[in-house]
């Protein structure tokens with residue numbers, strides 16, 4: 001069956017429809033489509049002139065009298081080619097502690113639901129071992145009141161929680177007056193930013209709204225590490241543990257779960273359990289994963305039965321960036337190595 005061949009002004013709607021459907025295409029390409037659809041009723045040059053008219057690139061006078069101003073676009077040279085747009089991705093780089101010596105690691109304290117005895121025992125041990133740097137490796141605050149989970153109104157007092165966190169950080173600085181202190185965000189502290197996005201999006205990116213500011217860190221000379229960045233103690237990467245997202249659970253222990261997921265030596269908290277998993281590859285290179293215990297209440301209402309244990313770690317970084325890990329448990333107020 002022969003195609004319908006539009007004539008005269010019947011071509012204008014076709015031109016407009018094609019230009020509207022492909023607003024970024026080159027004029028010549030659009031003109032070819034017009035000629036095709038008109039079954040050769042107009043020449044390529046005629047079609048191109050109509051397309052250019054529709055695009056508003058035929059001079060100011062024609063642009064003025066054009067009926068389809070929404071299709072206008074700035075003129076561009078013939079043969080114009082697009083560049084790859086600039087990426088807005090931000091680099092995700094590790095944060096190197098830059099320490100040679102002993103790094104004390106305290107994880108999952110969950111203030112104000114911390115265990116005072118276990119916390120005291122961990123700090124006593126780190127002091128006795130004369131650490132050179134301290135890392136609070138995430139979930140140092142619980143931020144129960146601003147979580148998305150259902151909350152008991154009795155415990156919902158964010159002002160009190162913040163006050164307890166500020167006092168806790170002051171106490172940490174007092175106990176470790178002379179060492180650099182690095183503070184990493186865990187999933188619980190990330191509740192702060194999520195809460196801001198929901199309740200005060202307009203000012204959420206103002207530095208004054210930062211969790212470090214609200215918790216009083218600048219005055220305590222503590223360094224905040226956010227954005228799920230890996231922390232490096234020599235060659236040992238340290239995570240809080242929530243960075244890898246949900247997925248493979250740990251069938252035997254958390255350290256093995258970390259190995260299955262990352263296939264790289266790592267130390268992490270988050271699971272509230274002390275565990276170690278080592279595995280050599282075919283060439284004998286050993287990968288060792290560690291998970292550290294927590295320092296919070298072991299029987300919270302939302303998980304009264306669990307496999308958690310108290311514990312913390314000391315990583316000794318040598319001159320050549322190699323390291324040793326002391327991943328200790330705490331029973332009552334006793335530090336246990338086995």
Ligand SMILES: [Fe+2]
Nearest residue numbers: 108139270272
């Ligand atoms: Fe935790």
Ligand SMILES: [Fe+2]
Nearest residue numbers: 139186187270
């Ligand atoms: Fe966590």
